[in-house]
Amino acid sequence: MQHLEQMSDKPTTIKEIAKLLDISVSTVSRALNDHSSIGLITKMRVKKMAKELNYEPNQRAIQFLQGKSHTIGVILPELAESFFSAAISGIEDIAYKRNYTVLLAQSHDDADREKLLIEKMKMQRVDGLLISVSKTTNTYEHFEAFKKSNIPIVFFDRIPPVKNIHFVASNLESGTFEAVNFLLKKGHRTIGMINGPTNLVASTERKNGYIKAMTSHRLKFDPSLMVNCDLTEAGTIESMDNFLNHKRKPTAIVTFNDYVALFAIRYARSLNIQINKDIDFVSYANLPLINYMDFTPIASVEQFPYKQGKKAADILLDLINKPKSDSDAEPAYYNVVVESELIIGKEK
Amino acid sequence: MQHLEQMSDKPTTIKEIAKLLDISVSTVSRALNDHSSIGLITKMRVKKMAKELNYEPNQRAIQFLQGKSHTIGVILPELAESFFSAAISGIEDIAYKRNYTVLLAQSHDDADREKLLIEKMKMQRVDGLLISVSKTTNTYEHFEAFKKSNIPIVFFDRIPPVKNIHFVASNLESGTFEAVNFLLKKGHRTIGMINGPTNLVASTERKNGYIKAMTSHRLKFDPSLMVNCDLTEAGTIESMDNFLNHKRKPTAIVTFNDYVALFAIRYARSLNIQINKDIDFVSYANLPLINYMDFTPIASVEQFPYKQGKKAADILLDLINKPKSDSDAEPAYYNVVVESELIIGKEK
DNA sequence: TAAATTTACACAAACGTTTGCACAACAATC
């Protein structure tokens, strides 16, 4: 049997197989899909020919036909940020496992670009959208529009202030609570916190966790031990000075993130303060390198971005594949909070 | 005019617009695409109706029809690695700018999974593929197969040992040359290098750069000043001991990467060696945090992953859009080497 | 042996869009 050397041009189609075997396309299709109504001999012939011609089903055609793209859109602010790159890693892992494909884009924290991307994703007919909204996003109608088109959205980490949405987010309150609790149990009574700007939810969560831990130990919250820092090095140093000159000098300090921890520790060392001796430090994990450093916080609050990404992707795919809203008036919304957790530094 | 409340179910199609306006689909299509042969009035009517119904062209259908997906596949080993997350960021930026869409997947350095992903990408009919091959990949026929299907591939950073391919990679030789040169100019004559395993191309490049710099200063290469390290902390310490007990004790050390630098510096400090005083350190930039640390290398070789990602994407898109190989027998291959560069530590 | 059932296949429609071609209506030219 000599059928033209497979021309390395256009991919083989089901039609060509049909023509070469002198059977109908439908038979070929069914044969390839092991449909019961096709004879064994025909199946074999078709499959053999398909393999010979390197046939590969055109997914685009199938997706178009079935109105399903088997693709999820993912919009993140910035892939270079380690939190998000860890998250996308988890998202892709789940998508791969569940046989979905990931369409990726970054908003660069630009609300306009984000809006455009959402539009694009809709036109691409993604089966679902996973998004961590940009910092500058302050209108939310486009999400509503997306929702109307019956494509599920799962929000992730940065959640818009809108009702009736699915989301996965971490709660820093629990981790902060644990962190402060841990310090209290170690005997500390004067615990400073270098918190972030007051307009961040993350700052509020930290504050609440702090207060909760204090009151749970029947200690009252001293507001002067919590400073709001702009997270720069200068701001950090200022905050540290504030504490060091405080009438109640903290014996432990919780810092907003690893950068702040770094600045604070460096500054403290320059003043000959013994790290984790004179003052214990606790931070929030966001940088991979921190564990390799000389003077690191004795513990840090972990947010599990990889795990969060997986969870969010799983929820989205569940939503996509759920057995069609059985006319239930009020659908249930996934509001998953991944509790943060205190990780106590490994010795050495 | 009262046409049914837009049912928030299936997206509007061109057909519905046609029916409502009682004109043909072809007219609607042309009107929306501002085809010259459609009357102004009709155009207006169509556009108005399209807007009213929130019409959005079904890209999947168009892609299918035109046999172009306007999508590039990107396969990277590990998104959580900062080199690759910086790269994907650049890739996505270019793709976005040039109106392409990014299909992302990670191989996790698993050759089998990589093969599968390539297969998937082909079935998805991506217009091009960008890939950094996994560490375990040792057969390359699947790339050939891909190539046969006329979909361009651009290899990125980790290049397979195959002829006639497009690639973008960094060359560490130039940066290493600069680094050693820099140290020589500072007066150092005994420069140690903690290199990586010999089987890595990256190790060879470093070695070559080192030798080149030495010979350019009419110094001869002392092999005992270059050790191959397994890049663990223990290995690094061993390497350091080697140097410190050497008859020619190095006054400067080049480390394979930031982790090694960290280990080496930490160990040196534990021996009360003054960093960048008794011994100058130079490393290769791969971790964002390094700049924030107390004792950092005085300089580091930068590979510009973001820039490399952009470059690779640009090349791929050029290949995709090039005016169809005008029957030229031997196509030209892009072999772009992004030279690495020495960045001298910012003061303070 | 006729009827009923099963087996194995073909036909054709459908998905949403673009595009070559045909064609009508009307205006302009000779």
Next chain:
DNA sequence: GATTGTTGTGCAAACGTTTGTGTAAATTTA
């Protein structure tokens, strides 16, 4: 008043695949 040209529109095919329905031939049943 016949020809040519222009303008605006519709028809139908095409892309690759799946799938409902129709229908011969082969097999079983009565």
